[in-house]
Amino acid sequence: MAIVTISSQIGSGRTEIARPLAEELGYAYVDKEAIFAAAEGYGWLRRSLDKMDERRVGFWERSEAERRHYLILVEAILTDFARQDRVVIVGRGGNIILRGIRHALRVKLYAPFPVRVRRVAEREGISQEKARELVAKSDRERAGYIRYVFDHDWMDPDQYDLLLDTEHLPPPVAVEAIARLARSPSFQPRPSSVEAIEDLALASKIKALLVMDGRVQTSWLEVRVERGEVLLSGLVETEYERGLTEEIVRGVEGVKKVENSIGFKLLGTGL
Structure with missing residues (x-):
């Protein structure tokens, strides 16, 4: 089966789509918590990774060595999850890390800014003005994270196989659409793509172990x-x-x- 990565804007419906998709496909759900737990196996304490999280204000002030070590660790963790197959990977640049893997389905969820502001205001019980500030801040930080860590444009359509505007797309319909594509022949693993993810995972693991040593x-x-x-x-x-x-x-x-x-x-x- 396909490996699925989900990238999203705040207010675009990730919570209502990504986990139900994993349940529909019978996949493991890999989010920040799963990644942090796996990082401890490499000797990284949770508080160390939490400081490097994309929403932390001081992230952009980290040294180049820290940025590189963070990237190496995230690559090792995500590729190890991916090589196990049958996973939905949420965020953390999974679409970029797995861009060379033929059976990786890279999905982007988005919606117009006003729609996301309304959704966030309703979900958080805050004013439209506060929601607008929150959405704008999240967009800046997520775009900055991808630019700084991976040197890619967060909204570049070439980084995805499927882009879904969720403004008029109910979550169950989005889940069905992604699941259908994940089950399609185009995204089924082949010997060459399985070998590619195995090699990528091993190379990433080696780099992480050298760094942590x-x-x-x-x-x-x-x-x-x-x-x-x-x-x-x-x-x-x-x-x-x-x-x-x-x-x-x-x-x-x-x-x-x-x-x-x-x-x-x-x-x-x-x-």
């Missing part, structure tokens, strides 16, 4: 996986780091072979 500077490292065979490239400062990187990677479950093409940086030059 902390003994190797990973900023200049590249990890590629093809059919379980790992190619390490990029630069480190010492022979010890080069050997340690290979040792860590060889210990990762699923790795069949390691080709170590890591070179050395010239100390003091940044190269």
